[in-house]
Amino acid sequence: MGTGLLATTFYLFVLIGGGQALDDEGSIGRGLELGAGAGIAMTERLDLEAGVERLGHDRPTPFLSWDGRLVRVMGRARYRFGARASRVVPFVAGGAGWMHSAGDLTERDTNPFSPTAGAIVDVRPWSMSGVAWEGGGGVEFWFGELFVRPEAYLTMGQLSRGRQVGVPEPAIIATRAVVVFGRRF
Numbered sequence: 001m002g003t004g005l006l007a008t009t010f011y012l013f014v015l016i017g018g019g020q021a022l023d024d025e026g027s028i029g030r031g032l033e034l035g036a037g038a039g040i041a042m043t044e045r046l047d048l049e050a051g052v053e054r055l056g057h058d059r060p061t062p063f064l065s066w067d068g069r070l071v072r073v074m075g076r077a078r079y080r081f082g083a084r085a086s087r088v089v090p091f092v093a094g095g096a097g098w099m100h101s102a103g104d105l106t107e108r109d110t111n112p113f114s115p116t117a118g119a120i121v122d123v124r125p126w127s128m129s130g131v132a133w134e135g136g137g138g139v140e141f142w143f144g145e146l147f148v149r150p151e152a153y154l155t156m157g158q159l160s161r162g163r164q165v166g167v168p169e170p171a172i173i174a175t176r177a178v179v180v181f182g183r184r185f
Contacts, residue, residue: 009041009084010185011147013051017178021057021070021101024172028066029057033176039078047078049095055174057103063112068103070174072132072155080140092137099132099157101172132157138180149180 019033037051055070076095082088104125110118138151155174 011039011041011182012185013037013039013147013149013180013182015051015053015178015180017176019055019057019070019174019176019178021055021066021068022173022175027059029059029068031056031058033178035178039182041084044084045080045082047080048075049078049093050075053176055176060117061112062110062114062117063108065106065108065117066103067106068101068126071100071102072134072174073098074132074134074155076134087142089140089142090137091140092135093151093153094133094135096131096133098129099155099159099174100127100129101157101159102127128159130157130159145184147180147182147184149182150177151180152177 013036015033015035017033018030020030021028033053033055035051035053037049039047039049041047051074053072057066057068057070059066074095074097076093078091078093080089080091082090104123106120107122108118109121110116132155134153134155136151136153138149140147140149153176157172159172
């Protein structure tokens, strides 16, 4: 019938893919996205998940270079557009949690349009945390108790430099496309 509670369906997952970090002016690098989490089926179409994900990002330029990490601890709800017994099921998801952005911004003594990097003038570290929310979706493919899920998400964080002076802009947006591998118990 699709609306009642199910016998507990618990699952674990890991993910790998690529992502990009952005501040309020544009990209501050791309990199590898890794994560892991757990989920539980609440109804025929609704799952709740919790996960930890890390995006390492790097954007080297001759003038300014970003080298950072985004760590997110998120809870999300996933709505499935098909019956739980289906082998291929599209879904949408949204969630909220905590995001931490840390890294170094390196400034060089170079013309911004020069093809070669100059001497390092300044290295400014940043480390900021705050609330975050996300939205995304994908398609789930089931093989018995195992599943594979290509998915894409956009995460926005409410991070602030606060009263710190001379601190770089934090990464406030993360986009990512990953493949999730999991097992149902």
